[in-house]
Amino acid sequence: MKEGKGKKKKRKNSSRPLHFSSPRDWTSEGEGWGCRARRRGRREGGRGGSAILGFAGPGGEEEEEEEEEEEARPPCGSALAPRSRADPERAQGCPPSPAPPLARSMAGRLPACVVDCGTGYTKLGYAGNTEPQFIIPSCIAIKESAKVVDQAQRRVLKGVDDLDFFIGDEAIEKPTYATKWPIRHGIVEDWDLMERFMEQVIFKYLRAEPEDHYFLLTEPPLNTPENREYTAEIMFESFNVPGLYIAVQAVLALAASWTSRQVGERTLTGTVIDSGDGVTHVIPVAEGYVIGSCIKHIPIAGRDITYFIQQLLREREVGIPPEQSLETAKAVKERFSYVCPDLVKEFNKYDTDGTKWIKQYTGINAISKKEFTIDVGYERFLGPEIFFHPEFANPDFTQPISEVVDEVIQNCPIDVRRPLYKNIVLSGGSTMFRDFGRRLQRDLKRTVDARLKLSEELSGGRLKPKPIDVQVITHHMQRYAVWFGGSMLASTPEFYQVCHTKKDYEEIGPSICRHNPVFGVMS
Numbered sequence: 112m113k114e115g116k117g118k119k120k121k122r123k124n125s126s127r128p129l130h131f132s133s134p135r136d137w138t139s140e141g142e143g144w145g146c147r148a149r150r151r152g153r154r155e156g157g158r159g160g161s162a163i164l165g166f167a168g169p170g171g172e173e174e175e176e177e178e179e180e181e182e183a184r185p186p187c188g189s190a191l192a193p194r195s196r197a198d199p200e201r202a203q204g205c206p207p208s209p210a211p212p213l214a215r216s217m218a219g220r221l222p223a224c225v226v227d228c229g230t231g232y233t234k235l236g237y238a239g240n241t242e243p244q245f246i247i248p249s250c251i252a253i254k255e256s257a258k259v260v261d262q263a264q265r266r267v268l269k270g271v272d273d274l275d276f277f278i279g280d281e282a283i284e285k286p287t288y289a290t291k292w293p294i295r296h297g298i299v300e301d302w303d304l305m306e307r308f309m310e311q312v313i314f315k316y317l318r319a320e321p322e323d324h325y326f327l328l329t330e331p332p333l334n335t336p337e338n339r340e341y342t343a344e345i346m347f348e349s350f351n352v353p354g355l356y357i358a359v360q361a362v363l364a365l366a367a368s369w370t371s372r373q374v375g376e377r378t379l380t381g382t383v384i385d386s387g388d389g390v391t392h393v394i395p396v397a398e399g400y401v402i403g404s405c406i407k408h409i410p411i412a413g414r415d416i417t418y419f420i421q422q423l424l425r426e427r428e429v430g431i432p433p434e435q436s437l438e439t440a441k442a443v444k445e446r447f448s449y450v451c452p453d454l455v456k457e458f459n460k461y462d463t464d465g466t467k468w469i470k471q472y473t474g475i476n477a478i479s480k481k482e483f484t485i486d487v488g489y490e491r492f493l494g495p496e497i498f499f500h501p502e503f504a505n506p507d508f509t510q511p512i513s514e515v516v517d518e519v520i521q522n523c524p525i526d527v528r529r530p531l532y533k534n535i536v537l538s539g540g541s542t543m544f545r546d547f548g549r550r551l552q553r554d555l556k557r558t559v560d561a562r563l564k565l566s567e568e569l570s571g572g573r574l575k576p577k578p579i580d581v582q583v584i585t586h587h588m589q590r591y592a593v594w595f596g597g598s599m600l601a602s603t604p605e606f607y608q609v610c611h612t613k614k615d616y617e618e619i620g621p622s623i624c625r626h627n628p629v630f631g632v633m634s
Contacts, residue, residue: 223325223601224317226309227360227594230294231388233279234594235312238327238601243594245316247279251308252288278311296390297331297360299338306345313350321350325610327601329360329593332394332406336625343624347616354610356601357627359401360385361394363596364538370595371586374534379629380527381534381584382520384512384551385593386541388413391512393519397527399629405522407515410508411501413541416448417441419504420494428485432476443472443487444494449545451492452553454500461488495544499554513554532559535583538592552583605630 223238228249236244253276276282282290293304313321326346330339339357346352361383369377379399385392391409395402421440424431431439447470451457461468470487497504498512510518520531535555537548563576588595600606609630611623 220325220607221319221323223327223606224313224319225327225594225597225601226312227329227591227597228294228299229387230292230297230390233308233312234591235316236594236598237317238598238606240598241588241595242591243598245279246591247316248283249294249308250278250282250290250292251304252277252282252285252290253304253307255289276307276311278308279316298334299341302341302345306349309345309350321346321352324352325354325356325601325607326352327356327358327597327606329363329597330357331360332392332401333403334359339624339627340621343611343616343621347613347621352613354607354612355624356606356610357624358597358600359396360538360593361392361396361401362399362629363594363600364592365396365534365536365596366600367538367588367592367596368534368536368584368586369599370588371584373582373584373586378530378534380530381536382516382531383536383538384516384542385538386412387539388541391539391541393512393516395519395523395527395531397523397531402523402527405519407519409501409512409515410505411497411512413444415504416494416497416541417444419497420444420448420490423490423493424485430483430485431474432478432483435474435477439472439474439485442474443490446472447487447491448494449492450495450498450547450550452546452550454492454496457492458489495547498547499550511554513551513558516551516555517558529579533580533582535581536592537583537585537589540590543590548583548585552581555583556581600630603630 225236225238225243227234227243231249232246233249234243234246236242277285277288282288291301291304293299293301293308299305313319328342328346330342342357343355346355362379364383364385365379365381368374368381380397381395383392383394383396385394386409389412391412393407393409395405417437417440420443421436424440424443425436465488468488468491470491471484472487473482473484475482493503500511502509516535520528523531532555535551542548559579559581563579566576567574586592609628611627615623
């Protein structure tokens with residue numbers, strides 16, 4: 112009896128899955144479809160069945176022990192069968208019902224890799240996490256040497272030059288290398304550098320074997336189909352990935368907003384305001400598809416706010432080291448800035464009670480190592496104010512962000528305008544200022560109400576339009592909304608069904624990635 116118990120315990124431990132992620136209905140203690148398939152594969156061809164779950168199983172004696180144990184199991188309903196409250200089917204010796212097809216597609220797979228390449232920073236990590244594991248600058252440092260070397264040295268260096276490069280923070284810290292930024296305004300401009308960049312992203316940062324992971328990559332609005340084909344060629348030809356999905360950033364930002372309490376139902380219809388370091392876009396999305404003809408570009412983003420604060424500090428504070436003025440302005444923006452409801456009242460607050468509102472920033476001089484202190488006053492609210500008064504920083508562009516959003520929605524088909532007003536989603540680091548969403552909602556509501564009132568007056572009071580619900584969604588995943596949306600969707604079973612596989616790529620070619628079906632609403 113004791114030997115039998117020992118064998119049972121050993122088998123229980125050996126059947127526990129060793130992969131990273133599993134579907135919702137998988138239980139590590141129970142015996143699912145994978146364990147049965149593994150044993151069946153062992154009977155048919157030794158180790159072959161264990162490859163289903165992605166790990167090598169033992170052979171020889173342990174296989175025989177498992178088969179003997181299976182034969183010795185008491186029949187269903189037998190008095191000798193062990194009983195348990197947790198799993199009545201397993202307690203009676205009956206195999207549980209097979210998992211549904213969607214769950215089967217996920218079982219045994221390693222988690223998908225999610226990579227969001229932006230103009231300034233690249234966010235990367237594994238699906239199922241709430242935030243990216245790595246956030247690195249989207250730059251690459253390569254050796255550009257014009258020196259004439261002798262033939263022997265050239266022969267030694269031939270083929271090694273391609274390996275001599277760095278990415279991210281390491282690239283910025285290499286003064287003797289040429290630093291390149293392969294992405295500009297969200298669009299890849301140098302595909303050779305991008306391939307080398309992705310090489311280190313996968314092997315050095317994610318530490319992944321690309322053959323074992325599906326990949327979800329992001330693309331900006333109005334990305335060309337040719338760029339999708341280039342991406343597919345790199346991922347399938349160079350890295351041999353089993354599956355690839357290219358998602359639009361705006362759709363992922365909408366999916367990330369589902370975590371907000373303000374969202375009543377999961378929908379992929381809404382207006383996305385995506386503001387990063389280099390550019391701001393207003394993107395209308397209907398049922399998961401971007402309305403490309405109505406997208407508007409705003410030439411104001413985080414970098415412009417930093418430059419504006421730097422200019423204000425230069426005029427007033429003389430104690431800032433010149434070589435650290437930009438760094439200081441960025442720290443002031445991130446630490447102290449907020450959006451005010453009324454500009455005149457805010458100036459009045461600082462003038463009447465300056466000690467309450469004026470903050471102090473302390474930095475260290477990089478050369479002398481001495482501390483310097485500056486007062487931060489009007490810069491706190493004047494920096495983000497350029498979203499609502501762009502003429503402060505850019506005399507060529509004078510349209511406030513609230514008017515741009517209203518114009519974008521008015522250009523869309525009439526039947527989707529109300530849903531677009533009701534679901535305005537913020538995404539990106541430059542939308543993280545305190546009260547940014549509240550100010551935008553107030554200004555936009557005033558514009559919409561004024562137009563409705565005017566139409567009522569023009570009709571002589573005969574037409575009374577129905578009020579339009581304007582709602583700006585803010586949530587705690589806003590900063591990395593695109594990456595989090597990708598992580599959330601790539602951890603669902605539907606993701607593996609809509610991915611373009613290596614087999615499809617070899618049969619049809621890179622043109623399969625021109626279209627990526629929308630999914631996620633049903634999950």
